[in-house]
Amino acid sequence: MVQLDGACHCGTITLHVQLASPAGSYTPRACDCDFCSKHGASYVSDPQGSVRITVAESGRLNRYRQGSQTAEFLLCAHCGVLLGVQYQESGLLYLSINSRVLDNNPPFPPPQSASPKLLSPQEKTQRWKALWFRDCTLQLPEHDTGSQTENTA
Numbered sequence: 763m764v765q766l767d768g769a770c771h772c773g774t775i776t777l778h779v780q781l782a783s784p785a786g787s788y789t790p791r792a793c794d795c796d797f798c799s800k801h802g803a804s805y806v807s808d809p810q811g812s813v814r815i816t817v818a819e820s821g822r823l824n825r826y827r828q829g830s831q832t833a834e835f836l837l838c839a840h841c842g843v844l845l846g847v848q849y850q851e852s853g854l855l856y857l858s859i860n861s862r863v864l865d866n867n868p869p870f871p872p873p874q875s876a877s878p879k880l881l882s883p884q885e886k887t888q889r890w891k892a893l894w895f896r897d898c899t900l901q902l903p904e905h906d907t908g909s910q911t912e913n914t915a
């Protein structure tokens with residue numbers, strides 16, 4: 763397991779990621795939708811790995827939907843950094859993270875362009891369920907109870 767940490771710019775939201783393989787064996791995906799292009803996002807996920815996102819302050823996690831409205835982008839409400847994207851189905855959480863927020867510039871290969879907007883809604887969600895993290899924890903502050911989401915793999 764490869765352990766990687768990351769955070770938004772102001773440090774309110776932190777990420778702990780475990781990858782099953784070395785960073786060099788992944789292919790980051792640069793989604794070509796308007797939203798991800800504007801952020802320069804480069805997504806990495808691993809269905810054999812895990813991700814834990816911790817939000818240190820109440821109200822600091824922004825969720826944003828666009829395009830087909832199926833997935834929710836996770837942004838810091840304070841500094842605006844895009845941390846990743848989540849999809850929920852049947853009570854399960856799937857996550858893909860923006861590798862740009864990881865510390866120490868892990869040696870991922872250059873991102874390859876991806877065009878999820880060309881897929882049907884069903885193709886898209888099947889792809890996400892196959893490729894994204896399944897062992898996901900989104901830890902919100904205590905006063906944000908009700909919106910805490912956790913999967914146990």
Ligand SMILES: [Zn+2]
Nearest residue numbers: 770772838841
């Ligand atoms: Zn921030």
